[in-house]
Structures are given as C-alpha cells and as structure tokens.
Amino acid sequence: MYRFFLSWRYLTARRTNIIGIIGITVGVGALILILSIMTGFLQETKRSLRGTLSDLIIEPVHLESREGNLVPFAPEPILEAVRADPRVAGAAAQLIWGGILGQSGRDAAIANVRMADAQAGKHSFVKLVGIDVEQEYATTELRVALESPEVMGSGRVHDVDRPFDPPPGYAPAVRTLATVLVGRQLAEAWRLQRGSEIEIMTGVPDPITGDWNVNNRRYVVGGTFRSGENEMDLEKIYVERRELVDFLSSPREFSQVLVKLHDYPRDGKALRDDLDAKLAAKGLISRRSTGEVRTWEDFRRSLLGAIENERVLMAIMLSLVVVVAAFTIFAILSMMVTEKRRDIGILSALGATPSGVTALFLWIAFLDAAIGSLLGAALGTVGAIYIDQIEQWLSRTLGVQIFNRGVYLFDHIPAVVNPLWVGVIVLGAFVCTLLFAAIPAWRAGRLDPLEALRYE
Amino acid sequence: MSSRASPATARPAASPSSTTFVAARDVRKSFQVGDRQLEVLHGVSLEVGRGELVGLMGASGAGKSTLIQILGLLEEPTSGEVHFEGISAWKLPIAERARLRNERVGFVFQFYHLLPELTAVENVVLPAMIGSSFGAWRKQRKEHFQRAEEVLAQFGLGQRLKHRPAQLSGGERQRVAIARALFLDPPLLIADEPTGNLDSATGEKVLELLLVERERRGLSMLLVTHDERLATRCQRVVTMEDGRVTGDVRTAR
Numbered sequence: 001m002y003r004f005f006l007s008w009r010y011l012t013a014r015r016t017n018i019i020g021i022i023g024i025t026v027g028v029g030a031l032i033l034i035l036s037i038m039t040g041f042l043q044e045t046k047r048s049l050r051g052t053l054s055d056l057i058i059e060p061v062h063l064e065s066r067e068g069n070l071v072p073f074a075p076e077p078i079l080e081a082v083r084a085d086p087r088v089a090g091a092a093a094q095l096i097w098g099g100i101l102g103q104s105g106r107d108a109a110i111a112n113v114r115m116a117d118a119q120a121g122k123h124s125f126v127k128l129v130g131i132d133v134e135q136e137y138a139t140t141e142l143r144v145a146l147e148s149p150e151v152m153g154s155g156r157v158h159d160v161d162r163p164f165d166p167p168p169g170y171a172p173a174v175r176t177l178a179t180v181l182v183g184r185q186l187a188e189a190w191r192l193q194r195g196s197e198i199e200i201m202t203g204v205p206d207p208i209t210g211d212w213n214v215n216n217r218r219y220v221v222g223g224t225f226r227s228g229e230n231e232m233d234l235e236k237i238y239v240e241r242r243e244l245v246d247f248l249s250s251p252r253e254f255s256q257v258l259v260k261l262h263d264y265p266r267d268g269k270a271l272r273d274d275l276d277a278k279l280a281a282k283g284l285i286s287r288r289s290t291g292e293v294r295t296w297e298d299f300r301r302s303l304l305g306a307i308e309n310e311r312v313l314m315a316i317m318l319s320l321v322v323v324v325a326a327f328t329i330f331a332i333l334s335m336m337v338t339e340k341r342r343d344i345g346i347l348s349a350l351g352a353t354p355s356g357v358t359a360l361f362l363w364i365a366f367l368d369a370a371i372g373s374l375l376g377a378a379l380g381t382v383g384a385i386y387i388d389q390i391e392q393w394l395s396r397t398l399g400v401q402i403f404n405r406g407v408y409l410f411d412h413i414p415a416v417v418n419p420l421w422v423g424v425i426v427l428g429a430f431v432c433t434l435l436f437a438a439i440p441a442w443r444a445g446r447l448d449p450l451e452a453l454r455y456e
Numbered sequence: 457m458s459s460r461a462s463p464a465t466a467r468p469a470a471s472p473s474s475t476t477f478v479a480a481r482d483v484r485k486s487f488q489v490g491d492r493q494l495e496v497l498h499g500v501s502l503e504v505g506r507g508e509l510v511g512l513m514g515a516s517g518a519g520k521s522t523l524i525q526i527l528g529l530l531e532e533p534t535s536g537e538v539h540f541e542g543i544s545a546w547k548l549p550i551a552e553r554a555r556l557r558n559e560r561v562g563f564v565f566q567f568y569h570l571l572p573e574l575t576a577v578e579n580v581v582l583p584a585m586i587g588s589s590f591g592a593w594r595k596q597r598k599e600h601f602q603r604a605e606e607v608l609a610q611f612g613l614g615q616r617l618k619h620r621p622a623q624l625s626g627g628e629r630q631r632v633a634i635a636r637a638l639f640l641d642p643p644l645l646i647a648d649e650p651t652g653n654l655d656s657a658t659g660e661k662v663l664e665l666l667l668v669e670r671e672r673r674g675l676s677m678l679l680v681t682h683d684e685r686l687a688t689r690c691q692r693v694v695t696m697e698d699g700r701v702t703g704d705v706r707t708a709r
Contacts, residue, residue: 002585006571013573346569349530350636351558351586353551450531453569 002347003356007363014336017368020329024372025379027325028429031318032380032422033415037387038314040414042307048228049303053296054092054140054258056272058082060285060292071286075254078284079135082259082275087267090138093254095130095244099202101190101237102216126186127235128200130244130254133163139260142238145225151184154193157223164240167194167222178243179222183233187224196221200237204248217247268295322429329368330436333361337444345449358445365437373429377422384415476539477644477676478527479503483536485522496522498699499536504676506643509667511690512680518696520680521648527678528646529557541643558587562637562675564647564666568629570621570636576628577617580604580635587640607635611665627658634666638673645670645677652682 011017058078060071072078075093082091137143146157157163164179182192192198201216219239226233245253259275261267272295280288297304337344344357352360383390391403391413403413480502486495496519504510504527514520525531526538529545538545541560545553562583563569570579581600585593593600605617611631621629630650637645650666651659667689670677679690687693688707695703 002582004590005585006573009573342569343571346571347582347586348554349528349557349563349565349569350583351554351556353554355551356554356586450525453530453565 002352003360003363006347007360007367010336010340010364011367016332016335017364020325020332020368021372021375023325023328024322024369024429024433025376027321028373028376028425029380029383030321030376031425032377032417033383033387034318035315035421035425036380036384036415036417037413038311039416039418042311043416044414045307046304048230049300049307050229050296053299055261055264055268056259056275056293056295057299058257058259058275058279058285058293059255060279061287061290071284073252073254075257077282078257078279081279081282081284082257085271085274087261087263087271088259089262090135090260092132092135092139092258093241094136094256094258095241095248095250095253096255097128097130097202097204097244097248097250099126099128099200099237101126101186102199102201125235126200126237128202128244128247129236129238130241131238132241139258141227142225145227146181146223148184148226148228150226151224154195155184155187155224156194157181157225158194163222163238165222167220170195170220172220177218177220178239180219181222181238182224183236184224184226185230185234186237187221189234192221192224194221194223200247202248204250207251215247215249264295268297272298319428322425322432325372326369326429326432326436329365329433330440332368333365333437333440334443336364337361337440337447340444341447341451342453344444344447345451345453348449349453354445356445357447358441361441361444362434362437365433365441368437369430369433372433373426376429377426381417381422384417387413387415475505476503477506477508477541479539480523480527480533481537481539483523483526483533483538485519485526485531486534495534496699497526497533500696500699500701502527502694502701504644504678506676507674509670509677509679509689509691511687511693512678512696513682513684513687513693514696517698519699520696523696524646524648524678524680528561528563528644529553555587558583559640560642560644562640562642562645564630564633564637564645564650566649566652568621568626568633568653570629570632572621575618575620576608576613576624576632577601577604579621579632580608580639582636583640604635604639607639608632611635625658626654627662630654630662631665634662634669638669641673643675645675647677648680649682650679651686 060078079091079093082088131142143160146160146163158168159165163181166176166179170176177197180198182190182198187193190196190198197218197220199216199218201214203212203214205212225236225238227236239247241254244250259271261271272293276285276288276293279285279293285292291298347357347360348354395402480500482499482501483497484495484499485497486493488494500519500523502510502523512520512524522531526533529538529540532546540556545556548556570576571582574582581604584596584600588596605614608614608617608631611634613628613631613635616624616628616632621632624632630653634650637647645666647666651663654662663686669675679686681687690707692704692706694701695705
C-alpha cells in the first residue's frame with residue numbers, strides 16, 4: 001500500500017516531477033497536434049492532388065490493336081462500353097492538346113508588355129482541354145470548380161449550365177468567337193476576365209506529311225474556374241470538344257475517357273481490371289495491361305507514395321520528442337533516487353522489500369506518465385480541433401500571419417484527429433517512460449539501504 | 457502486559473533456548489573498502505532473551521551498529537548465523553525477512569529517520585502501511601490513524617499530529633520515531649543511540665519514554681549507547697571493542 005501512498009506523496013511534494021509531467025504533456029500533445037495537422041494536410045493535399053482527375057482514366061494508344069484493327073479515333077464506342085457497366089456513374093471524353101496563349105482585344109496592350117517580360121513566359125504554355133459539358137459535369141468536379149467561392153465577380157461564368165455560351169454583353173467587333181474557360185491563376189496572371197479575348201497558337205502535325213503546321217485562333221473568355229490544383233488552374237483552358245477538334249483539324253476526337261464510379265473505394269481497382277480486359281477484347285484500346293486504363297491513384301502513384309512516406313517520417317521524427325520527455329523522467333527519477341537514499345533505507349528498515357522500493361519508484365513514473373500523457377492527449381486533441389481559432393488568435397496577438405492561406409490553397413488549417421493514433425501515442429509515451437524509469441527504479445531497489453542510514 | 461525479565465544468563469555461543477529472542481552466532485562481517493577487505497566483526501556471538509534489556513557499549517567503530525543491524529535483519533553477515541525467534545533468518549526469502557523486520561522489530565535511530573514528506577501521524581502509521589495490502593489498508597486505515605493519533609497524544613504530541621518532521625524539534629521527532637517503532641507492537645526494539653543527537657534534558661525525557669514503554673509492553677530491547685549512566689539502567693551490558701565482545705555483565709537491576 002505504501003507504494004501508492006508514497007508515490008503520490010513524492011509526486012506532489014517534489015516540484016521536479018511537475019517538470020517531467022509537463023515534458024510528457026508537451027511531447028504527447030505536440031505529437032498528436034502535429035500528426036493531426038499533418039494528416040489533415042495530407043488528406044487535403046491528396047484531394048487537391050487528385051484535383052480534376054476522375055476515378056478512372058482511359059487513355060487509348062491510337063495504334064493498331066492486337067487483332068490488327070485501328071483503335072478508333074472517336075470516343076463513342078468506349079463511352080458506350082464503359083457506361084454499360086452498372087458500377088459506372090458517368091463517363092466523359094476529353095481531347096487534350098498543348099498551345100501557347102497570347103492575348104488580343106482590348107487588353108492586348110497589357111499582354112504585349114507582359115509577353116516582353118521574361119517572367120511572363122512561363123505562363124504562356126497552356127493545356128487545351130476539349131470537353132462535352134454535360135458528360136463532364138456528370139463525371140468530374142468541373143461544375144464545383146466553376147462555382148468555387150474564390151471565383152468572384154467578372155471571373156464567374158454567367159450561366160453554369162451553359163458555360164460555353166457567349167458571355168453576356170459580349171459584342172464582337174468582327175465575328176463571334178468560341179468561348180473558353182480559363183483557370184483562375186492563369187486568368188490572374190494574364191488579367192483576364194469574362195469577355196476578355198485571347199489568342200491561342202498551336203502546332204498540329206499534318207496527318208499525311210507529318211510536317212507541323214501552326215494554327216491560331218481567337219477565343220473569348222466565358223469565365224474562370226478554380227480546381228484547387230495549382231498547376232491545373234495555371235495552365236488549363238477548357239474548350240468545347242467539337243470546337244477543339246475543328247481548331248486542330250485533328251482526326252483524333254479524344255485523348256482520354258474519364259470515368260466516375262458510384263463507389264470508387266470499393267470498385268475502383270476491380271473495375272479498372274474489368275474495363276481493361278473488356279476494352280482490349282473489343283479492340284478499343286491497343287493492348288491489355290499496358291496502363292491504358294488507370295485509376296487516378298495509378299496516375300499519381302509516385303506523388304501519393306511520397307506523401308505517405310512523408311507522414312511516416314514525420315511520425316518517427318516526432319516520436320523523438322516523446323523519447324526526450326521520457327528521458328526527462330529518467331533524469332528526474334535518477335535524481336530522486338539519489339536524493340531519497342535515506343528514505344529508501346528507512347523504508348527497508350521498516351520492512352519494505354527491494355522489489356517494493358523498485359515498485360514505488362515505478363509508480364512515480366507511472367503517475368508521471370499517466371498524468372502527462374493523458375493531459376497531453378487532451379491538449380493535443382483539443383488543440384487539433386480548435387487549431388483554426390488558436391492560429392487566428394495567435395496571428396492577431398503576435399501580429400504575424402502564421403498560416404498563409406494563399407500559399408496552401410485551403411482556407412483553414414486542416415486537422416484530422418485519429419483516435420487510434422492518440423491511443424497509440426499515449427501508450428507509446430507510457431511504455432517509453434516506464435522503460436526509461438525502470439533503470440533508476442531498479443537501482444533504487446538494489447541500493448544498500450544501510451549506507452544511507454549510518455550517517456546523517 | 458507485565459515485564460518478563462530474562463531468567464537465563466546469556467552465554468556467548470550458547471544454543472538458542474526457548475527464552476532467547478534473537479541470537480547471533482559467530483557472526484563475521486567484512487566490507488570491501490577500495491581493494492581491501494575490512495573486517496568489522498570478528499566472530500561475535502550474542503543472545504538477547506525475551507523481554508531482556510541489553511545495553512551495547514563501545515567506542516566508535518567497535519562494530520556496535522553493524523551488529524545491531526545484523527541482529528535487526530537489515531544487514532547480512534559475511535559468515536555466521538542469526539537466529540530470530542529460533543529461525544535462521546538469513547536463510548529465509550527476502551520477503552519473509554522483510555515481513556519480520558516489519559512486524560517483529562522496531563528501530564529507533566540516532567537521527568530519527570522520519571520521512572520528510574509525511575506528517576507525524578503518517579510517519580507513525582508507515583509500518584502498518586508497509587505491512588498491508590491495498591485492500592487491507594483501505595479497511596483498516598481509519599483505525600490505524602486513530603491509534604497513531606492516540607499514541608502521539610499520549611507521547612505529548614497531540615498538537616503536532618499534522619506537522620512535518622522539519623517543523624518538529626529533535627525531541628519531538630524522536631518521540632514520533634519511537635511511536636513508529638512501537639506501532640505494530642514488535643517484540644524486539646533496537647535503539648541505536650536514541651539520545652545521541654539530543655541535549656541531555658531532552659534526551660533524558662525521550663529515554664524515559666522509551667524505557668517506560670518497553671517496560672509496559674515487556675519488549676526485548678537492544679540499546680546502543682556511549683553513555684555510562686544510561687548503561688546502568690540496563691539489565692545487562694555488553695561491551696564491544698574492535699569487532700569483538702569483550703564484556704557481558706548483568707547489572708544489579
């Protein structure tokens with residue numbers, strides 16, 4: 001009994017213990033807080049990494065299929081085959097081609113200045129994406145990107161249901177231009193808004209001679225979008241697919257087919273393999289298992305792997321904080337054993353066994369660890385939940401912007417508290433502390449109690 | 457309980473009789489000091505009878521403290537045997553020996569040796585706390601504390617119950633230590649110069665208390681002292697010199 005009683009008494013009577021408890025609290029709290037934020041960041045990044053990617057992407061290589069048939073240039077056979085599967089929620093064809101953006105119309109003067117600026121050069125390569133609006137809306141997040149709250153005022157599409165209609169108030173000088181949708185970042189860099197005219201140049205190889213012909217065409221901006229995927233928002237320009245086919249004079253009517261599933265986590269990989277087999281059998285892709293049918297995760301495999309890796313590394317490094325805290329307990333307990341030598345002698349004269357003395361000091365460590373890690377868990381969890389408020393308060397108080405929302409593309413600090421992790425961290429801190437504490441506690445039990453009793 | 461004076465003369469190296477409470481037989485003790493062995497006890501035999509008050513005298517370094525620590529089961533002899541109530545104590549398992557120390561021996565030290573973090577009452581109930589399991593303690597906690605408070609009040613410390621040792625005078629501390637030593641009613645009391653750190657007036661009072669309590673409870677007692685006057689109050693005085701027993705005199709008392 002004296003173990004519990006004395007451990008508690010020593011704990012409360014010795015200030016140094018509080019330092020140990022604070023150490024563990026801070027360690028566990030920081031670990032939980034930072035891991036929660038990391039997880040939040042990674043989830044958010046994963047989401048934005050996915051960006052406008054759909055669940056499955058089918059990119060046929062336009063070669064002869066195994067049977068010697070030419071893989072068709074039109075998307076309809078693939079779309080039909082894909083939509084026949086009940087797991088598919090939607091499918092859309094896209095034609096993608098590169099181009100160079102120039103500006104025309106009333107803002108051309110500014111653009112000329114910018115074009116002369118070496119810095120501006122990097123913005124001028126664009127990715128033209130030809131889409132069918134209804135299919136696209138049913139399959140990708142384009143609609144959400146067009147309605148993003150960050151797309152405001154003259155950047156917004158007038159009628160989201162018909163985004164490629166000429167923008168209201170657009171009075172063309174010569175002839176009505178086709179409408180395009182540009183990424184918000186690109187629009188900002190080029191100072192584009194609804195109604196701005198742009199000029200796009202591109203090169204297209206002649207299907208017969210193979211020579212590259214330069215095409216250019218002027219378009220009017222119908223609005224901007226924000227997918228949250230920085231690079232995409234910086235270089236994507238949406239055009240109607242028919243318009244792009246016409247502009248490129250291309251025999252290929254699509255580059256890829258995007259597929260949306262009802263339940264991607266459940267069916268994603270299975271459907272990928274099924275479609276791969278089915279399309280190859282129909283001669284709609286060139287070969288089986290050549291990666292012509294991919295999930296979005298396949299598409300971003302290396303980046304996702306890096307994120308996962310980063311999280312594991314972070315967890316390992318932060319665990320060191322807890323180890324340091326446990327080490328503090330070790331130091332404090334070692335000090336206490338030395339300091340309490342006489343008490344150990346007294347206890348042993350009064351009938352305490354060496355194992356009882358060891359247990360007494362282990363109890364102190366146990367209490368340190370219990371109080372510290374539970375407090376830390378509470379603090380870390382509450383901190384993670386209210387991280388935004390805390391950040392705002394800190395920013396206000398210190399007058400420094402801690403979290404730059406512009407940099408990260410999310411308007412809050414994402415934090416995801418995983419109860420399992422909290423449990424593991426608390427347990428880890430516990431085990432770690434007790435392991436470290438075992439050394440001085442064991443030493444306390446082995447002390448020769450009499451040496452301490454002989455002299456004052 | 458009335459006093460039970462030892463009827464038998466304690467003969468060195470005699471076999472433990474039924475009246476012997478604790479006996480050391482040919483006990484040697486050496487310590488490792490640096491790289492040489494230092495022998496402190498060179499074959500000491502001593503018996504303490506039930507209810508007997510034995511004074512142990514000798515110069516510093518004569519081995520008195522080592523001997524009583526061996527008899528009190530705190531220190532293991534290098535060779536020789538210690539019979540505690542007829543049982544060879546150092547052949548018992550550690551826990552069993554600890555239990556004997558807890559229940560059968562009460563220690564009073566020169567420097568009181570109270571736990572500084574505990575109050576006077578808590579110090580007194582400590583032996584009971586050490587001897588009880590968690591459940592047993594919970595059941596008897598109130599009882600123990602009540603009894604400790606009574607004993608302290610009896611010792612004139614009724615106003616000092618909640619004081620820490622640092623807030624008590626030397627005499628008060630030693631009285632708390634005596635209350636602690638007597639708390640579980642052990643049959644053997646070992647006092648190592650209990651008045652050595654007190655002024656003579658206070659020392660006298662503390663000693664009086666100790667002897668009266670011993671008498672009242674009929675305990676065996678080993679009293680280590682430098683003080684000739686004190687020795688005269690013992691039934692038997694054992695003198696030690698350089699690790700050997702050199703005298704064993706029964707006094708008139």
